[in-house]
Amino acid sequence: MSPTLPPSPVGAFVFLVLAAALTGTARAADWPHWHGPQRDSVWRETGVLAAFPPGGPPVRWRTPIAAGYSSPVVAGGRVFVLDRPRSQTRGNTGGALKRMAEPGVERVLCLDERTGRILWTHEYDCPYDLSYPSGPRAAPEVDGDRVYTLGAEGHLHCLEAETGRVLWSRHYPRDFAARTPLWGFASAPVVEGDLLLCLTGGDAHTLHALDKRTGEVRWRALPPREPGYSTPVVVEAGGTRQVLAWDAEAISGLRPATGEVLWSVPFKTKLAHAIGSPRLAGDLLLLSTFFDGSKLLRLAADRPAAAEVWSIRGPSETRTEGLHSLMGTPFIADGHIYGVCAFGQLRCLRLETGERVWETLGPTTANGKPARHVTAFLVRHEDRFFLYNELGQLLLLRLTPAGCEELGRAQLVKPTNRAGVREVHWSHPAFANRAVFVRNDEEIAAFDLTAR
Secondary structure, three states, X not given: OOOOOOOOHHHHHHHHHHHHHHHXXXXXXXXXXXXXXXXXXXOOOOOEOOOOOXXXXXXXXXXXXXXXXXXXXXXXXXXXXXXXXXXXXXXXXXXXXXXXXXXXXXXXXXXXXXXXXXXXXXXXXXXXXXXXXXXXXXXXXXXXXXXXXXXXXXXXXXXXXXXXXXXXXXXXXXXXXOOOOOOOOOOOOEEEOXXXXXXXXXXXXXXXXXXXXXXXXXXXXXXXXXOOOOOOEEEEEOOEEXXXXXXXXXXXXXXXXXXXXXXXXXXXXXHHOOOOOOEEEOOEEEEEEOOOEEEEEEEOOOOOOEEEEEEEOOOEOOEOOOOOXXXXXXXXXXXXXXXXXXXXXXXXXXXXXXXXXXXXXOOOOOOOOOOOOOOEEEEEEOOEEEEEEXXXXXXXXXXXXXXXXXXEEXXXXXXXXXXXXXXXXXXXXXXXXXXXXXXXXXXXXXXXXXXX
16 A cells, blocks of 8 residues: 555545645645735734844855846745846936836746745736836735736736646736826735735726736726825625725725725825735724825715814925825734834824824934935834835844833845935845845845744
């Protein structure tokens, strides 16, 4: 009898249960979506270090890649990321509000999670006409044996995860008459059941749901307007499942199966600065944007509806109240909001009122001085947070209403992009299988975060 075959029906049952359990464990440790496996910026894996060793986390591997802002994702022993080879621009030398035309290609890369070896590459022609033309923005989305990717000029691909073979594709400008936003398409596609949710913009509708197997349009919703840059989230609220889509004009709740708009609350953002994802904690939904401050909504418990709790906006970007986030999505924990404000201030606010409790510049800036558009990303793990700042540093923090306690800091990669005169690195890390995966415009790297 082969040792790989169970000897009896009972043995077969036990074998299959154990195999399923092991498979579930492996998948639970992956990071297949924007903001993680449950899309909530929480890393739930155990056996992770509580302090950095001397010299920082050990390097598992480093692999050269090209430029881009796209976050890596990790699933099934593979790492997926997008880049733009031969890009000649870092940041935007012509100014943040100026489109820059540049020929070139985009690529989807698949790497071996264990070794960093490139397994396959999918490359396509993609001239740019946008601001900050270094490379793609949106994180890939992995669903089973498929990976979905979106480029900065609206090239949507469904690829076979194992081989990179194109199964179907769409192009937002061609198929939905969508004009590329000033800073490129950045809203990651989101799988919901049999659908792929895409915040496209366009001449007729702003949100499209595609059949994830074929790419065919299943429904269209929301009137035509600037899509912004925020990735939708799907939640259970008011006794029903809802897609929360935030565009440049409003935050809306929709029925996933049909696209029916269940409710909508206006929140017009200057320059379409809807970038971070909507953040739900219990029945409270938070939105934050650079120019227009923050808005807190309460989702009804007995029906799909939303009502404003508070809206706070400072008199200017240098005199902010509440929280004016740029790219990072704030985190809500224990009745408080933690997030990075317009000039790099890591702030704690009271959730129910938006009142500021404390702020600090230490974790986010090079010299403790404020700077415009400073960006950092927060991921919670157990009783602490990982903060990844624009300098390429990973910090271990304990964030409480009493203050910010720094537990460790490690330089992972160098900042290779530019924002004005500042060297920056604007790409969200992925946390999976007791490691952190980060990329800049020159390399992607994995660092071991296993507890010793």
